[in-house]
Amino acid sequence: MESGLWRRRCLAKTQLTVLTDDARNAEHGLLPAENPLTTAYELDKILGRGSVGFVYRARRRADQREVAVKIRHVPEAAVIQSCQQEFEVLKKLEHPHIIKVIDFVVLEGQAALIFDFCCEGTLRSVLKQSWAxxxxxxxxxxxxxxxxxxxxxxxxxxxxxxxxxxxNILLQDDLQNLWLADFNTACQLMSGWSLTMTGTLDYAAPEVLQGESPSEKSDIWGLGLSLHFMAVGKLPRKLGHYADLASFAAAVASKEVNLQTQEWQEVPLGYCDIVAQCLRLDKTLRPASMLLLESPWFRDHSLKRAVSETSDDEDDIGMWVCRNSSI
Structure with a gap:
């Protein structure tokens, strides 16, 4: 029997169509010509598409502010409520390298998150195009x-x-700035709360592939693989190269990532050390992000981090739990 998630993905592929102007939306898509989203935002070109939705470049009609609009197919009311909870937390986040969430719009069977527009490229697309x-x-x-x-x-x-x-890392073509994006699966931790496995299997930590709940430590693993990709343009291993998920999971859990190959010879040792620490198989040996930031390799490159200090809203955010964001 098909799972609810599979049915939602199939529905998204066959039913979710949002085109780039109001008239075409009305003629070809599910959105009516008059709806809260297109009343407030002028949708432009598609920036990306996934199994459950689309991302558009757009402008806010009130002030011509450039935004990115992520529309997701959400047939269940409970999922829409989860999206609303997600928005309420994410809109409080203020960091120069985290994409800013500015609005949330509910439509019939759909939900739209509106973000500040930063750039069109991602770390993957920029490397694929210019830095293989x-x-x-x-x-x-x-x-x-x-x-x-x-x-x-x-x-x-x-x-x-x-x-x-x-x-999920937006990167300017000139390599001067980046932003962490796509919080579809982001969840708040609370003592005793078990998180389900979501995200992309190629980047899943060994313990997550073995059934453990995601944690800050599994985020550090995903960070390490992203830094690996940033340095050499590829991952150490991919699910598609293995016979099945079980053999892939076994390899991830048993084989240390090799940073001694020829392609790593020009990469600074300090960077290699950070990647190696992030990719330790034993999650208890992976450093916290704060400790990684204190690495000697970063000491001669000051980064303004005032926004990372504890803020007045931290305790409020810390009480929130995302109950169902795996859509």
Whole structure:
């Protein structure tokens, strides 16, 4: 019997169509010409699409502010409520390297999260287009530090992203800035609360593949794989190269990632050390994001991190639990 998640994905693929102007929406898509989303936002081109929705570049009609609109097919009322809870927490986050959530719109069978528009490229797409063998060495320190600071900001507020990967890291073409994005699976941690396994299996930590709940430690694993990809343009292993999930999970859990190959010879030792620490098989040996930020390799590259200090709203955020965000 098909699972509810599988049915939702099938529905999304066959039913969710939102086109780039009001008239076409009315003629070809599910959204009527007049609806709360297109009344407030002018949708432009599609930036990306997934199993349950689309992401559009758009403008807010009131002030022409550029935004990204992520529309998800959400047939159950409980899932819409979960999206609303997610928005209420994420809108409180203020960090220069975390994409800013600014609005939430509910439609019939759909929910739209509106973010500040930062750039069109992701770490994966920019590398695929221009840096197939990895980013220039000079970019590794500033970009990895910014990404680490974003992860640390979340973890200080007990938020686990659960899907850190190159596709969820927005990167400017000039390599000067990046933003952590896509909080579909992000959840708040609370003592005794068990999180379900979500995210992308290629980036899943060994313990998560073995059935444990995601945690800050599994975020650090995903961070390590993203830094691996940033440096050499590929992952150490991919699910598609194995006969099945079980053999992939066994390899991830038993084989240390090799950073001694030729492609790593030009990568700074300090960067290699950070990647190696993130990818330790034993989750208890992976450092917290704060400790990684204090690595000697970063000492000569100061990053303003005032936003990562405890803020007045931290305790409020810390009481929130995302009850069902795996859509």
């Amino acid at each position: 063998a990895g980013l220039p060495v000079a970019s590794l320190k500033p970009l990895s530090q910014k990404l680490l600071d974003a992860v640390n900001y979340l973890h200080r507020r007990r938020i686990v992203h659960r899907d850190i990967k190159p596709e």
